[in-house]
Amino acid sequence: MAANSGSGETGAEGGLVRHIPVLLEEVVEALEPQAGKVILDGTFGAGGYSSALLAAGAEVIALDRDPTAIAAGQKLADAHKGRLTLIHSQFSHLADHAPEEGLDGVVLDIGVSSMQIDEAERGFSFQKNGPLDMRMSAEGVSAADVVNRAKVSDLIRIFGFLGEEKQAGRIARAIEKRRASEPFATTRDLANLIESVNPRKAKDKIHPATRVFQALRIFVNDELGELAQALFAAERALKPGGRLVVVTFHSLEDRIVKQFFSDRSGKASGSRHLPMVEAKPAIFEPVGKSMITASDEEAEANPRARSAKLRAGIRSAAPPRAADLSIFDLPDLASLAKMGA
Structure with missing residues (x-):
């Protein structure tokens, strides 16, 4: 999640989001x-x-x-x-x-x-601009708290291990430099910063911010x-x-x-x-x-x-x-x- 929210669909009587569950x-x-x-x-x-x-x-x-x-x-x-x-x-x-x-x-x-991904206000996706939140339960430390307050060494560990991000060091140091003048508040704000540090190449299948967002979500929710x-x-x-x-x-x-x-x-x-x-x-x-x-x-x-x-x-x-x-x-x-x- 990992977590704690499965994918799915409902019957016609359910009234939930139509979504085909995997496997x-x-x-x-x-x-x-x-x-x-x-x-x-x-x-x-x-x-x-x-x-x-x-x-x-x-x-x-x-x-x-x-x-x-x-x-x-x-x-x-x-x-x-x-x-x-x-x-x-x-x-x-x-x-x-x-x-x-x-x-x-x-x-x-x-x-x-x-x-959760479809609701911009939840802050899970950089494809929809919203507050940098990512909390599944709406309680505890948010993604914004992590990005704006964590030590660079901690950000590198989070991005590197949980996101398997090869540019974890460069991204973490860029975050530290930028937040000193203005804290991060929105998903697009962070995604733009990451893309400026690690521009998307023609051969890339995913957006440069994907792994960092994944790492933050996993960490914030202790998945x-x-x-x-x-x-x-x-x-x-x-x-x-x-x-x-x-x-x-x-x-x-x-x-x-x-x-x-x-x-x-x-x-x-x-x-x-x-x-x-x-x-x-x-x-x-x-x-x-x-x-x-x-x-x-x-x-x-x-x-x-x-x-x-x-x-x-x-x-x-x-x-x-x-x-x-x-x-x-x-x-x-x-x-x-x-x-x-």
């Missing part, structure tokens, strides 16, 4: 929804996955950290007469909203919602930390035989999901240089192929699907393990959140 058939197939099953959609967004799960007969608990998504989904909930429960919550807390007997499935779509905690929460909340399905759109997010399923596979780990680590009981068994991508037809019809990757697992009866973040290659960016305040 919808593959998600439904992996979850196996049916009457009597309770599935948690941790990234409700525009309700695409939830609508499909409801149509298959399942009961759905849907979370979103964006209050506007929850409000917009009320018509869909009303139309399904108690089978859809909407909750304003971060998906890292999903275990708090699971029934005592456990969940039959959890689905997470780790991508920014099209509704990688949220994803890691959501995976641990799903492990606790799923009943034996329950299914966890995760769709990612970014290599950093996919790596976290891959590392999680690998660590929970029960296989011994080690190398020829290190002693073998004793195998632990498997927490998840893989569902089908280890990773699924969009078909050529879907990628052609929906460019957003081109980078999508789906990974899924079936929960075993083994007890959940401790939520140990050391299994992920996550940088320590939490210390930067105060922005020197």
